[in-house]
Amino acid sequence: MALVACNVAKTPPQAAAPTAKTEEIKPAAKGGIKKFKDVIGKDAVTDEGVFTIHRVGEKYYYQIPDSLLGRDFLWISRFASLPSGLGGGYVNAGSSVNEQMVEWQKWGEKILLKSKSYGSVAADSLPIYLSVKANNYQPTLYAFDIAALAPDSAGYVIDVTRFLSSDVKAFSGLDADMRKTYKVSRLDDTRSFIYSVKSFPLNLEVKQDFTYDAAEPPTNSATGTLSILMNQSMVLLPKVPMQPRINDYRVGYFTIRQLDYGSEALKADEKTYIRRWQLVPKDIAAYKRGELVEPIKPIVYYLDPATPEKLRPYIKAGVEQWQEAFETAGFKNAILAKYPPTPEEDPDFSPEDVRYSVIRYVASTTRNAVGPSVSDPRSGEIIESDIIWYHNHLRSYRNRYLLETGAANPGARTLDTPMEELGEMMKEVITHEVGHALGLPHNMKASAAYPTDSLRSGPFTQKYGIAATIMDYARYNYVAQPGDPGIRFVRQLGPYDHYAINWGYRYLPDAKSAEAEQPTLSGWINEKSGDPIYQFGSGSGGFDPSSQTEGVGDDVVKASTYGLNNLKVVAKNLYDWTAAQTNDYDDLEELNDELMGVWSRYIGHVVTNVGGVYENRLRPNQPGYKYEAVTANQQKASVDWLLAHAFTSPEWLHQAKISRNVHHASYVDGIRSLQARHLNNLLSPDRMARLMENEINDVPYTALTMVEQLQKGIWNEAYKETSIDIYRRNLQKAYLDRMQYLLNEKPTVSRNGTPVSVSQSDIRSIVRAELVQLQQQLKSSQNRFKDDLSRYHVQDALVRIERILTPKGE
Structure with missing residues (x-):
């Protein structure tokens, strides 16, 4: 049939x-x-x-x-x-x-x-x-x-x-x-x-x-x-499709989908198959005995002839690092990297020939690398893959290495990063991109599998890396502090990678159909149930603080605190590590802009805790809930952290020898833009919808709690009656703009955001009530400010609040 x-x-x-x-x-x-x-x-x-x-x-x-x-x-x-x-x-x-x-x-x-x-x-x-x-x-x-x-x-x-x-x-x-x-x-x-x-x-x-x-x-x-x-x-495509492997959403794989109208169910049965290469052992009997066996047809990548000679060993090592994981699946020499053959060795070699998978080296200023593949839509079998490496990509890694690890890593405090260290970074990027070409998507949950403080341990990081998988966006260990000995700073293959490759690629000779494989495959997942090292999370939706890009460690507040401490050390030394060495401001300007981006990422990780919901990929026969809100104490502590580290005046960033040498007048507005972005993110309709949901889930931290805490912190000068500096004045104006947006406009919810009807929810009730309280507080304190700018700012704020509460036409 x-x-x-x-x-x-x-x-x-x-x-x-x-x-x-x-x-x-x-x-x-x-x-x-x-x-x-x-x-x-x-x-x-x-x-x-x-x-x-x-x-x-x-x-x-x-x-x-x-x-x-x-x-x-x-x-x-x-x-x-x-x-x-x-x-x-x-x-x-x-x-x-x-x-x-x-x-x-x-x-x-x-x-x-x-x-x-x-x-x-x-x-x-x-x-x-x-x-x-x-x-x-x-x-x-x-x-x-x-x-x-x-x-x-x-x-x-x-x-x-x-x-x-x-x-x-x-x-x-x-x-x-x-x-x-x-x-x-x-x-x-x-x-x-x-x-x-x-x-x-x-x-x-x-x-x-x-x-x-x-x-x-x-x-x-x-x-x-x-x-x-x-x-x-x-x-x-092959005349006879490969036997597919049915996807399980608890393990991360790229997939194809089919609707089977021949199903016995009362509707068309949606079948999802993983994308993977076909690996069959040469000696099935030896394979069944548990011996490592070579596949009949291994996965082979050829290096582009245009690849610089000095980079070739690192690219080859990046491909073949996956051999470790395939050995867990029972295969020896399952994946190989070969240098480009000469015309004499293979006159028919061409990167365009689908029989050859190639790591292409592209002369482009693009800072990126990608790992696409071509798969059979009937079965999910990967037919061919070309990894693309863009020439300028190592510059991005050099910059991030300096900014995120420079405080604790003396080797990163230079623009001339040693080739050995750059090569290690390149190797791991290639391993990551090859992972995509093997069928593995990003697993953003793996960076939260390790306790944050374990990343300060040399023995731990050298053995386990900085995340449970190479497929996370956890590029560098920014948690390790100055003086921590023997630290690994660059990511590497992790235990989840061995687990995922075994799950997707282990040959099951006795299973004659995709359905017959399922009990075995599901059993492997159940064995690891509850162990954070073997969990998968795509990071989509933006609501799960344990599944974020660029994060490391299981406590985002602690990790961001460590990261910020390091960043302050780097900011203090950035001029000496760049412009003082090159006698040029270009690198200083580029790195200073990227430093702001790093600070912004640390802030964003903590923002996700507020209104955060952990997604646990479970089956009904497993204990627990698929969705579990972040505890009230964690959410309150996160807002406290944001008020202390994101919404205060960042004096540590202002250094005349940097700011006055890289731009003529954009420093203050740059800070305003960054702070406003995260403030708007906190006060977004979809986040407030999740906070309102806490009310029925017995989590005593609601949208009202968050807005009360945030407003009192952002306007604390009105309670203490101290002068308001320029950063805070800008932030407070941004706060009023956001409240105006929520109260009087038609806010849109992001495509992946939590759905909410702003006008029919508590959002506008909360915004109006909090603005009225702020208005009363500012009226009572406006004449106590000693400096003119603080007083004028408060007077302006009162006018703005009145216009928000009673817009024209009402």
Whole structure:
């Protein structure tokens, strides 16, 4: 019994069933189907591969074998090159635009390129299969006339020149929003061309150089032109899909989804499979005995020939560090990194060949690295992966290393970080990106698995690292304090990585179906239940303080306190570690801006505690609740910390030799912007909704409690009647602006935020009542301030409050 995609080929009513043999079509003497030699002449340039490609003058032809009609292909559309700023700067060269399954069908004297989906399926032996097929008819993406028969009469030749030269929406790099944003009117045929077409044994690669007329392009606006280089990859998928592995949301894997209409449930059964490479032991009997066994086909990454020689050992080590985790899954030498072969060693080597996974080294100022992969949408099998490393990325790590560890780590106090230390950072970044290519998403909960103070222990950090997984955004140990001996400051592979790879990749030879694997897989998870080291959290939603980006340790208040103590040491020495050494202010300015960002991150981690809810990924047969609010004491302590460290005047940041050398007049406003951002985050509708929920969950810290505590702290000068400095005056104005927003405007809730109706909740009642109390307090104290600016500020605040409480029109 086969499980077949919903949109299996459906013969058009007016057409006969697809012919089985090419010979049934007779070449026409004139027009229509011609003889092969009349189309593909002696001057044709031919490239053999999955399809044979013929170039005749300026025309391109595909020769499609009969055996590949009806086969499943994966079509990936990517940007090969693009203008700066396209997509708001969130799109890079190599970014995938679209992935879709396609198949080539013959219909009469035409070859059709059809879209195909495995999103809805049913076994072909079930009656409902007919309905699934009929109600999910696949679109035709393009229709080609058959130009000629293949010489051996076992295939068809089609002219693809117009197709590859056209702006076909299904494969275009410009979506509807981009076309609207940049006011794209048309593809200019006179300035567009087919850049290259190459065929390999399992894939076909096309590059298209497209130029559009665009009234408002992202760059070079005077030209009215937008040019992109698109890469179209067509990959032949295995004839028999790999046995999939059913996802369990308690372990982190990238997934594919299907709707199975053949389910016995009273609805279509949604099945989710993990994305992973297929690893099968060479010796299954030895594997079952518990011996380490090599896979029949290991995962192999080749280094880009453009990779600098000095970096190659670190990249190779980053890939092969995963061998440790695969050994936990029973495999030896499961993943390998190889230096690029010479033409003599492998004349067929090409990074574009889907048989080769490559770590590409890109000459770009982008500070990033990514680990995309191509997977079979029928089973989740990862077919190929190209890790992308952008040249300038190490600069980001050098900067963060200095800022986050410089207080406790003498080796980080320089712009000339030793190559050995940079190499260790690069190795771990590569390991992280390869983790994505193995199917592992970010696990932001792993950084909260270790007690915060354990990160000050040399033996602990050297053995366990700074987070339970390399897949967390826990780059550096900013908790360790000056004088702590033997500390590891850079992340590394952790125990969760061994656990996740074993769960996803261990071969189960006795399980003949995905369903048969589930008892074993679920049992492994239950064995680790309750151990924070083996928990998974995506960090999405922004409400779980134990699942945050860039954090380390299980106590965010303690970790941020340690981090801030270190940052104050770095700020005091930043000039001496940069400008004093280089006799230049550029690095000082860059690092000073990033230092502000680090301070902001420490603040943000504590903000998440307020209205925070821990997400525990549990099944109903496990004890506890999926969602558990942060305790009242923790929330109150977090607001106290914010009032003391985020909303006070940061005198420690103001150093004349920095501020007066990197900008002429933006320091005060920079502080205002940062503090206002976190204040607005605290007073956001979705956070207040979670705080209001505390009232019914017996957590005695509510939205009213938070606003009372926050208001008294931000306006404490009104109670103490001390002068109000410029930072505090700006902060207090930001507070009034936010209250105005909550009371009189229509606040929007972020897409992933907690839903709340502001007008029908307690939010406006709380805001109005607190503003009235603040108004009374300011009236009673306004004349006691000795300095003019404090007095004028309070007078202005009273006017603002009155306008908020009684806006025009009421």
